[in-house]
Amino acid sequence: MDEIKSPSFKPLYQQVKELMLMRLTDRSWAPGDLLPSEGVLASEFGVSQGTVRKALDELTSENLLRRSQGRGTFVAEHTTNRSLFHFLNLVNADNEKQIPQSRLVDMQLGLAEPDEAKALKLELGEQVVRIRRNRYLNDCPVIAEQITVPWKLTPGLENLAEDLPNTLYQLYEKRFGFSVTKASEWLSAISASPYEAAQLGLAVGTPVLCIQRLAYTYNAQPVEFRLSVCHTANHRYLSELT
Amino acid sequence: MDEIKSPSFKPLYQQVKELMLMRLTDRSWAPGDLLPSEGVLASEFGVSQGTVRKALDELTSENLLRRSQGRGTFVAEHTTNRSLFHFLNLVNADNEKQIPQSRLVDMQLGLAEPDEAKALKLELGEQVVRIRRNRYLNDCPVIAEQITVPWKLTPGLENLAEDLPNTLYQLYEKRFGFSVTKASEWLSAISASPYEAAQLGLAVGTPVLCIQRLAYTYNAQPVEFRLSVCHTANHRYLSELT
DNA sequence: GAGTGGTCTAGACCACGAA
C-alpha cells in the first residue's frame, strides 16, 4: 500500500461532510428535502454508518440539517419561526422575542456604493436592489432598515413590491434559490438622522442602535447587506456568550 | 428484569455528563486540572469508552473542558486570552479584537439595588462590591463600566484595589473559587450621562452603547452584573448569528 | 410492524505530544 500518510491527513467523516455540503450548495439536496437514511448514505459513500452519522451530526449542529428520531434527516429551511427567532435578537423587558410586522417604504434598483460593494464582494457600480422598510412591535415603529441585495441573485425582485413577505429569507430560499445560513452583525450607537427620526417617530438626534448585518449562504458567500436602526427604549438586543 | 422503561428515559452519557458537571461544580476537578484518561473514566463510571467520550465531547463543546490529542483532557480556565477574546466583542474597523487596558476608578461595598438584587438573585439590600473602572483601546478611553458582585462570593475583594488585574474572571477563579462559564448581554443605545461623558471624554448626551451583562457559573447561577457604556465611534460590537 | 435516528458497546488503528 502506497498511501500518502501524515501530511494533509483528512478524516473520512470530514470528506463525507464536504461531499454533503456540495450537495447542499448545488441544491441536489434542497431546503425541506428528506435525506436518504444513514444506512443508504453509508453504502453510497462507502463508509460505515458511524462515519456518516458524525458528518450528519456536525451539519446538524451548524443548523444546516434537522434530524428527528423516527422521521429522518431533513435539509433545514427558513420557516417563519426560524427566521424570526434565529435572526432577530430584540427582546422586550421580559426577555421575550415578539413577532414584528413589516411595512415597505420603497424598493428600487441602484448601483452598489463602495461599502456595499466591499461587503458583498461586488464590482463597484454593480446593480443592486435596495429595500427600505419599517418594522413594528406592538404596533409601535421600532426598526427602520435598508436592505441591499445583489440584483444578479434576485432578478425580478424589484417587481414584487406588493408581495414582500415579513421574512425575506423565506423568499430568497423559495423564489431565488439561495439560503441564508449565517450572519454577522456589527452594532454601534448613533444619533437618529432626520429620515430615521421621522420613520421611528423620534426627535432628530435621539440615540438609536445601529445594526449592520452581513448575511451569508452555504459557502460563506455574502448575499445580503442590511442596515437596521433600532429604537431601544422598550426593547434591547440580546447576545449570548457561551 | 423489572426496569423502568420509557417514561423519564435518560441516556447513559447524559448521566455521566451530569456526574462530571458535579465534579466541576464542587471543584473536585478544578480549572487547569488534567482529567483521568477516557479508559480510566470509563471503568470508573462502569460504561464504555465511547459513552465517556460522548459526555466529554459535549462538555468540550460547551467550553467547560479542553481536549488535546496526545496530552489529555483539561478543565477549561480563564487565561488572559480566553477572557478577552471570548467575553469582549468590540472590534475595530478592520474587525480585529484588541487588548484593552483597565484603570480603576473606585471600588466600594454597598447594598444591592432592586435591579442588581433581581439579576443576581440576592435579597434586597444584601451586601455587594461595586467596581467602577475605565477601559482603554489604543490609549483612548472607550468603555466606562460598573461591576457588581455579591460580597458573599468575593469576601475581601474590597481590599484588593491596588491589585485588580485586567481580567477579573481570572481573579474570581483563582482567588475566590468560582468560574464564569457563560454570560448574557443586553444592548441598547443611550445618551451619555455627565459621569460617563467625563470618563470617556465626550459631550454630555453623545449616543453611547449600553451593555448590561449578567455572568453565570457552572450551574447557571448568576455571579456578576456588569454595566458597560461604550463609545462606538472607532469600535463596534460584533455578534455572530450561526 | 417497518423504518428511522439515538444510544451503547468493543475493539482496532492512527496522529500527536512528551519523556
Added chain:
DNA sequence: TCGTGGTCTAGACCACTCT
C-alpha cells in the same frame, strides 16, 4: 517508546413516527 485523544468500524438494541 508510551500514553493520550481522534478516527473508523460492525453490530446490537432502544425510542420514536407513521401506517
